Amino acid sequence: DTGVSQDPRHKITKRGQNVTFRCDPISEHNRLYWYRQTLGQGPEFLTYFQNEAQLEKSRLLSDRFSAERPKGSFSTLEIQRTEQGDSAMYLCASSSPSGVNTGELFFGEGSRLTVL
Amino acid sequence: ILNVEQSPQSLHVQEGDSTNFTCSFPSSNFYALHWYRWETAKSPEALFVMTLNGDEKKKGRISATLNTKEGYSYLYIKGSQPEDSATYLCAFMGGGGNKLTFGTGTQLKVEL
Numbered sequence: 253d254t255g256v257s258q259d260p261r262h263k264i265t266k267r268g269q270n271v272t273f274r275c276d277p278i279s280e281h282n283r284l285y286w287y288r289q290t291l292g293q294g295p296e297f298l299t300y301f302q303n304e305a306q307l308e309k310s311r312l313l314s315d316r317f318s319a320e321r322p323k324g325s326f327s328t329l330e331i332q333r334t335e336q337g338d339s340a341m342y343l344c345a346s347s348s349p350s351g352v353n354t355g356e357l358f359f360g361e362g363s364r365l366t367v368l
Numbered sequence: 369i370l371n372v373e374q375s376p377q378s379l380h381v382q383e384g385d386s387t388n389f390t391c392s393f394p395s396s397n398f399y400a401l402h403w404y405r406w407e408t409a410k411s412p413e414a415l416f417v418m419t420l421n422g423d424e425k426k427k428g429r430i431s432a433t434l435n436t437k438e439g440y441s442y443l444y445i446k447g448s449q450p451e452d453s454a455t456y457l458c459a460f461m462g463g464g465g466n467k468l469t470f471g472t473g474t475q476l477k478v479e480l
């Protein structure tokens with residue numbers, strides 16, 4: 253396994269369009285996280301899954317955002333009716349069961365979204 | 369809302385200089401403190417995961433200390449090299465150990 257992979261790496265879309273990002277975590281990792289990073293800020297927590305269960309979702313996340321992890325493996329993050337303020341780097345990370353007590357995250361390279 | 373702060377925001381040093389960054393975090397409900405290095409066009413990578421007050425960790429020329437009672441951690445780089453240029457992020461994990469709250473990072477540039 254080569255690590256966490258994200259697709260697409262870059263996405264340019266027009267305001268109002270829907271976009272979907274995919275994350276494939278490290279295969280034996282049961283936890284999967286989505287973060288968002290904008291210029292000059294650190295990664296901001298969006299949501300996380302343990303296996304297929306979505307256990308927490310940030311209150312900052314509007315209802316235009318939805319994430320799924322249907323079989324406890326890959327995850328998708330969908331943004332509906334995109335706005336210019338959604339432009340950001342969307343980072344996915346996973347952690348292993350053995351790391352659950354310390355929570356070390358293994359990140360993908362991110363999906364950069366630009367909303368025109 | 370958890371407040372994780374890092375300083376300085378950015379730093380330019382010369383090759384061979386030693387440098388250090390600060391991360392401050394809530395001193396209550398502590399579970400773990402992480403340091404990550406994020407190089408341009410790559411993914412963030414964990415440097416250290418620290419859980420105990422007084423912890424000191426070292427990896428090559430990079431080391432970190434932790435004070436959970438006063439809520440701060442220092443990251444030190446000895447003899448900086450150009451390949452150390454990156455954004456260094458600290459992240460706080462509170463009780464329950466479920467998610468990390470990141471600081472805004474310190475952007476380090478090491479010049480020849």
